[in-house]
Amino acid sequence: MSQYDVIIIGAGPGGYVAAIRAAQLGLKTAVVEGKHLGGICLNWGCIPTKALLRSAEIYHYMTHAKDYGLSADNVGFDTAAIVKRSRGVSAQLNGGVGGLLKKNKVDVIWGTAKLLKGGKVAVTAADNPPKGALGAGEYAAKHIVVATGARPRVLPGLEPDRKLVWTYFEAMVPEAMPKKLLVVGSGAIGIEFASFYRTMGCEVTVVEVMSQVMPVEDHEIAAIAQKRFEKQGMKILLEAKVAKLDKGADSVTATIEKKDGSTETITVDRVIAAVGVVGNIEGLGLEDLGIKTERGCVVVDGVGRTSMPGVYAIGDVAGPPMLAHKAEHEGVICVEAIAGKHVHPMDKAKIPGCTYCHPQVASVGLTERKAKEAGYDIKVGKFPFIGNGKAIALGESDGLVKTIFDAKTGQLLGAHLVGAEVTELIQGFVVAMNLETTEEDLMHTVFPHPTLSETMHESVLAAYGRAIHI
Structure with missing residues (x-):
């Protein structure tokens, strides 16, 4: 059985950064990953969405060339090419993460991990691991860091089917540009996709259950953003919820319930469910070890320690704010604390939030x-x-x-x-x-x-x- 100082479960922004920092500190380190290095952020989140939004931004400027004293005729776009560029950006960075882990002598174990008693981790083989990679088996470590991230939250009646009702996974790789789109939720994920698709000419309706768009933002800033969105042609319904979805062969009719009890129905080509994310805590063996969880996340202190000595959690799985840069910083202070360094606990009041809409x-x-x-x-x-x-x-x-x-x-x-x-x-x-x-x-x-x-x-x-x- 291979013995490590630190085993990190999950190679997203929190996990791979923690692994590199641990290795820099002289700790023998391994990271367990089941799908892709860089996690959701790099492969299906932060990075590829910014590539899509950049294409939309360039398209916006091309269609408004006359505002800058320029001319651009027959402006158009190729949906497949936009998606291909976005996936290419992710692939490039994915390879970069692999190179960084190799450079820092971090072992990558391909598979799905479960915590066992006595500082052990059981790994089940991944579906398509790289040739010659470490895989299934039992591994041991003095310190185990859970960095398994999060997945889209699913609400009853809004279950994604990958064809008509999308999560951010499907929204990033459309086969064709929908003409009409309903976005449920106006947080960062929802409003970024709403902005992208609206810029590309799609008729977009956003439904938000709270009283303001982008609910975590300052009310005045959110009001200014909403005016801009509406000026661009986006329809925003606040204090409203989707009560029902009726699916057709290639369209969805949504019944939207408003605060005053009235309802409105709209028919769209696709629906994006962007109602938040939930931590990936299932199947890790946390319950068997008595590790405390709350509201779908692992309970931790300011440096990532869980209720069980020797087990830590960082990033989305450790609770909000669920942001890549929070996960990275949390990973660094966690492994520095493990290495005996003096660290400042995470101060969530000083974590910036960014939404890349227009x-x-x-x-x-x-x-x-x-x-x-x-x-x-x-x-x-x-x-x-x-x-x-x-x-x-x-x-x-x-x-x-x-x-x-x-x-x-x-x-x-x-x-x-x-x-x-x-x-x-x-x-x-x-x-x-x-x-x-x-x-x-x-x-x-x-x-x-x-x-x-x-x-x-x-x-x-x-x-x-x-x-x-x-």
Whole structure:
């Protein structure tokens, strides 16, 4: 039986990053994976969706060429080619992960793992493992890290059939572009697909049970995004739910129930169910070992320790926020704690969220509503993209940066952005929060001109009545 210092179950963003860091720290490390290196994020999530959205973005600019003094005739697209490019991007990165694991001397065991007593892991062979790879058998480790990720949540009546009712798996590889689409759920996954398909000319309806689109975002930012979505032709129904789906040969008729009790029926080509994800905790033997779970996730402390010594959990399976970058950071601090390093526990208040719709949305920290509910006396700064020279030059003057400060201390409590490239801008605020930067520090920081980042500076100034360009 092979003996390791660390065995990691799952090679997604959390798992493979944890494995590499463990190996760097001198720990003999193996990672167990049943399907594909890089996990859902790299193969069926974060990365391929961004490739699709990039194609949609280029198509959008081509169809609006005259706005930039250009001409483009007979603009069209090839659905198969768009999908092929997206899959190619994933394949390239998948191979890169394999190379990184090999470089760092991490053993890859191909199969499905189950935890046994005494620090052992039983592996059942994968369907198509690489030739000569490690596979089925029993392995042992002093430390076992569960990084099995999550899968789409399924609601009664919205069960995916892979033909008419899609999850994100099917939505990423359409054989043809649907003409009419219903998206159930307006979180990051739902709204990104809604944005992609709408840009490609599909008639899109989004149904959201909550009172605002993108429910976790600041209400003001979400309202601006919704106006932009609707201006693009997207139909959004809030405080509504899909009560029933009636499937035809190649279409679906949905009965949508609204808050006032009235109903509406629409017939579409396809339905995307984007009602969240649930942790992959089944079949791991957690119950047999008495490892505590809650709401479909493994219960952990700030460095990934479960209720059983020697067993850890990271990433989606360890609970929200279910984001790849959270999983990566969690994996690093988990194995550094295993190696005896001094680590700072995960601070979920400083994890940024990004949604790559059009316009983009990004945020970190408390929303205005949450800050007030927490009892803070706050100062709020807002700066619109229309006051920024670079945004106007880009033809992207619709947007807003909103910052929230503790009025007593000047602590940055939250930042919320909507507009062009805000998913790249948000990290400036994340760094500021991690460095415990105050409003005075940010005010005295020089931002380059002309850049979109100047909107960040102006938003801080606006919170204290000092904005220059508005």
